[in-house]
Amino acid sequence: MDEPRVDVWTVPLDGAPATVAALSLMLSGREAERAGRCRFEADRRRFVVAHGALRRILAGYLDVPPEELRLERGHHGKPRLADGAELRFNLSHCGELALVAVSRHAEVGVDVDRLRPGLPVEAFAERFFPASDARFVAAAAGPMERGERFLRLWTRKEAVVKAAGARLTQGLGLPVLTDPDTDTDTDVVRDPSGQIRGVWSVRDLPVPDGCLAALAVAGAAAPRVSVRHAHRGSAWV
Known part of the structure; x- marks a missing residue:
């Protein structure tokens, strides 16, 4: 079986007002409503840029206007294209950075998060993670490395x-x-409990210092990953 190909887009969320305004016009009514419910202006801006950029990225693969894309939520809220297109995608954002993973056929998931010094990560890992994971966190040299291992x-x-x-x-x-x-x-992951079905290829992604990120792709074959960068300003307008 050929290795799956995945594009991972990095999207800066510190958009200028003109960029935010342009991307907001691409959102669906439901997305605009969700953006409007954000309590803080910074959170609203990040939501608009992340979801507007997602639409621009997907529209580029499908050669359709971004505002015409119909997105829906599947099992446990996973987003997908409503028309049954084979394009698979996932979005994650943290602070001023968003990641968008796109594949033509394989299911994908992406996550980015930032380090939070002071969290009791060792106790959390011991309580909720497998014993091997808890040992991996506890064996770190100090609090910073324990936090990094936990977040990984x-x-x-x-x-x-x-x-x-x-x-x-x-x-x-x-x-x-x-x-x-x-x-x-890349690590090949299977759930021994059977709660999460299938086989998944998992790997870490390069992100700025202070953050960690990972990609999961359906199947045992290591994916071919291309990291692409969305630009600020007029590139999204």
């Missing part, structure tokens, strides 16, 4: 959960590191 596991679990259209509670016990001491780009 967390983003991988989230990416699989989002790709599978599952619930986060189902993914906490999912082992997502085949061998922490092996220097491989």
Whole structure:
């Protein structure tokens, strides 16, 4: 079987007012309503840019106007194209960065999160993660490395959960590191409990310092990943 191809788009969310205004016109009524419910202006801007950019990206693959795309939510809220197109995608955003993963056929999930110093990650991992994950976190040299190891596991679990259209509670016990001491780009993940069906290829993604991100793709074949960059300003207008 050929390796799946996935494009991962990085989207800066610190858009200028003109960019935010232009992207807001591409949103559906439901998306605009959700944006309007944001309490803080920064959160509204990030939502508009993330979801408007998602529409622009998908429209480029499908050669249709972005405002005409019909998106719907599937199992456990996973977004998909309403017309049954084979294009698969997923969106994650944290702070001023969003990631959009796109594949022609394989289900994909992506997650990005930022480090939060001071969180009791060791206790959380011991309570909710598999024993091997808890040992991986606890074996770190200090609090910063423990936080990084925990977030590496967390983003991988989230990416699989989002790709599978599952619930986060189902993914906490999912082992997502085949061998922490092996220097491989991709791990093949299976849920021993059977709650999350299928086989998933999981890998870390390059993101700015202070954040970690992961990608999950259906199947055991390591995906061919192309990282692409969405531009600020007029490129989205």
